[in-house]
Amino acid sequence: MSQATVISETLVAWFAENARDLPWRRPGFSAWGTLVSEFMLQQTPVVRVIPRLEEWLSRWPTPAALAAEPAGEAVRAWQSLGYPRRALWLHASAVAIVERHGGVVPRAVDDLLALPGVGDYTARAVAAFAYGDRHPVVDTNIRRVIARAVAGQAEPGPPSARVDLVAMEALLPHDDVAARAFNGAIMELGAVVCTARAPRCDACPIAHACLWRTAGYPGFEGRRKAVQKKYEGSDRQVRGLVLGALRAHDDAVPAQAIAALWPDVEQLDRAVAGLLKDGLLVDTPAGYTLP
DNA sequence: AACGCGGGGAT
DNA sequence: ATCCCAGCGTT
Numbered sequence: 001m002s003q004a005t006v007i008s009e010t011l012v013a014w015f016a017e018n019a020r021d022l023p024w025r026r027p028g029f030s031a032w033g034t035l036v037s038e039f040m041l042q043q044t045p046v047v048r049v050i051p052r053l054e055e056w057l058s059r060w061p062t063p064a065a066l067a068a069e070p071a072g073e074a075v076r077a078w079q080s081l082g083y084p085r086r087a088l089w090l091h092a093s094a095v096a097i098v099e100r101h102g103g104v105v106p107r108a109v110d111d112l113l114a115l116p117g118v119g120d121y122t123a124r125a126v127a128a129f130a131y132g133d134r135h136p137v138v139d140t141n142i143r144r145v146i147a148r149a150v151a152g153q154a155e156p157g158p159p160s161a162r163v164d165l166v167a168m169e170a171l172l173p174h175d176d177v178a179a180r181a182f183n184g185a186i187m188e189l190g191a192v193v194c195t196a197r198a199p200r201c202d203a204c205p206i207a208h209a210c211l212w213r214t215a216g217y218p219g220f221e222g223r224r225k226a227v228q229k230k231y232e233g234s235d236r237q238v239r240g241l242v243l244g245a246l247r248a249h250d251d252a253v254p255a256q257a258i259a260a261l262w263p264d265v266e267q268l269d270r271a272v273a274g275l276l277k278d279g280l281l282v283d284t285p286a287g288y289t290l291p
Numbered sequence: 292a293a294c295g296c297g298g299g300g301a302t
Numbered sequence: 303a304t305c306c307c308a309g310c311g312t313t
Contacts, residue, residue: 037308040308041307042309042310043297044307045300045307083296084297116310117311121310191307195306197302226294227304227305231297234300235296236296274295
């Protein structure tokens with residue numbers, strides 16, 4: 001058997017026994033639910049997403065239900081999941097789904113990619129997980145597992161849709177059902193076992209096939225990612241402060257109240273201007289409101 | 292290719 | 303204090 005076959009067959013069998021019980025894996029979970037969950041999971045950890053997802057789907061069980069409300073309600077319901085532009089994009093996607101797809105989440109990757117906030121990962125995740133179609137899905141977990149098990153390196157190289165999709169395609173079983181399971185299985189391995197910080201290689205079902213292990217777990221050679229800027233005192237924090245004030249009030253917040261949120265006037269102005277440009281904030285005579 | 296964009300939990 | 307998280311759009 002090829003290494004690819006060993007990996008796919010072993011992980012699918014492992015996943016059948018070890019998959020976490022997550023909302024989007026419940027039988028009968030809707031394609032809309034999958035789309036919402038994938039939006040929320042873009043850079044936000046699973047444990048923080050679950051409660052917001054349940055609330056969201058109970059309030060807006062269909063794209064049409066969300067599309068019928070102002071975008072600001074989506075931003076409000078997003079609470080502190082982070083990157084609130086995603087709430088705006090999800091609302092805009094709901095509108096587009098109603099207008100262009102009769103209220104049904106599209107199945108074709110190209111149609112999904114045309115939705116705002118849907119990129120290479122989310123489009124294929126929805127097509128694969130919601131509709132069971134055979135597509136290579138590549139997220140940060142999968143990139144890491146492939147880097148280690150297949151490339152024998154501690155960390156993946158810089159993201160490249162072209163390179164990453166080809167690498168995943170080479171592992172993906174040809175059968176639709178097996179391919180869907182494998183997408184979930186390898187992602188789960190990266191999330192639970194082959195983690196970024198302290199991989200649990202002793203508990204890894206494919207340790208015997210892992211080239212990183214064979215190579216003696218060499219350290220990372222490539223270019224390090226740029227160090228992330230500090231959040232405290234950042235423009236991001238100020239944006240979050242302003243948006244939090246808007247979320248806490250049903251009606252308009254006067255500019256004066258916004259001004260009291262942050263001492264650095266220049267930085268606050270920059271934050272407000274950015275929020276206005278992003279459409280997360282609207283300037284009205286009574287003050288600022290959500291869209 | 293690199294950057295901006297949130298916020299919280301783990302180490 | 304730093305890293306990481308089921309990424310995306312813009313430059």
